[in-house]
Amino acid sequence: MNRIALPLVVLLLIAFSPSASGEKVSMSPEQLRKTATHVITGTVSHIFQRSETVNDWQCTHYVAEIRVGDVEKGDGIDQDRPLYARYWKRRWIGETLVPPSTSGHRGLPAEGDTLRIYLARDAYDGFTRSNDDGGFNVICANGFEALPKTTSK
Numbered sequence: 001m002n003r004i005a006l007p008l009v010v011l012l013l014i015a016f017s018p019s020a021s022g023e024k025v026s027m028s029p030e031q032l033r034k035t036a037t038h039v040i041t042g043t044v045s046h047i048f049q050r051s052e053t054v055n056d057w058q059c060t061h062y063v064a065e066i067r068v069g070d071v072e073k074g075d076g077i078d079q080d081r082p083l084y085a086r087y088w089k090r091r092w093i094g095e096t097l098v099p100p101s102t103s104g105h106r107g108l109p110a111e112g113d114t115l116r117i118y119l120a121r122d123a124y125d126g127f128t129r130s131n132d133d134g135g136f137n138v139i140c141a142n143g144f145e146a147l148p149k150t151t152s153k
Contacts, residue, residue, distance in 0.1 A: 024102040026142040027126065035126060036118040036139050038074030041147060042066040044109045045082065056094025062087050064109060066117065074119070085117060087138040102127070107144045116145040 033039060046065040051058065063086050068079045077083060089104040109115055118139040125131045126140025138144065 024126070024141040026106070027140045029145070032118040032139055032143060032145075033073065035120065035124065036073060036143075037121045037123045038077060038119040038136065039072040039116065040066070040074075040077065040083065040119065041069040041072065041114070041116050042083065043069065043114045044111050047109070047111055053093070054090075056092060056096075057090045058093045059088060059090040059104075062089070062108070066115075069114075072116070074121075083136065085119060085136045085138050087143070102141060104141065105138060105143065106141050107146070109144055109146075114147045114149055116147055118143040118145075 027035065043066065044064050045067050048063045048065070049060055051060045053059070063084050066083045066085060068077060068081075068083050071077045071079065087105040087108070089108060091103060092098040119136040120126070120131055120139055121136050122132050122134060123129075125137040126143065127137075131137045
């Protein structure tokens, strides 16, 4: 009886377990730096967002305005001007199980956050290779790294 029961239990657990969403694996700091065309530190001044429904997904597209502190990698960033970085998040609103996919960026910033941000300009951004319009996309799913807030004396 045990010979039949164990495979049957395993089969039932697989059949009735929630499906995996196929979430994109986070990159290590070394992978982020290697993938990025630009790496900056800075403080988020403003966040702009737009939401839309695409098929069974509720998608939110963001643009963060950042006051650049340091440029750790990349050329062509003016530290006296704001930098605008794009990123996105989505959630499943369909009535079926979530298909294997990613939900977008994680660790989203808030206004006032000080971050290290891994960016792609005209290059692979961890999701797609069609980033070719000169704008900055935040890398992968985890291209934001929170930094300690600095206090002025």
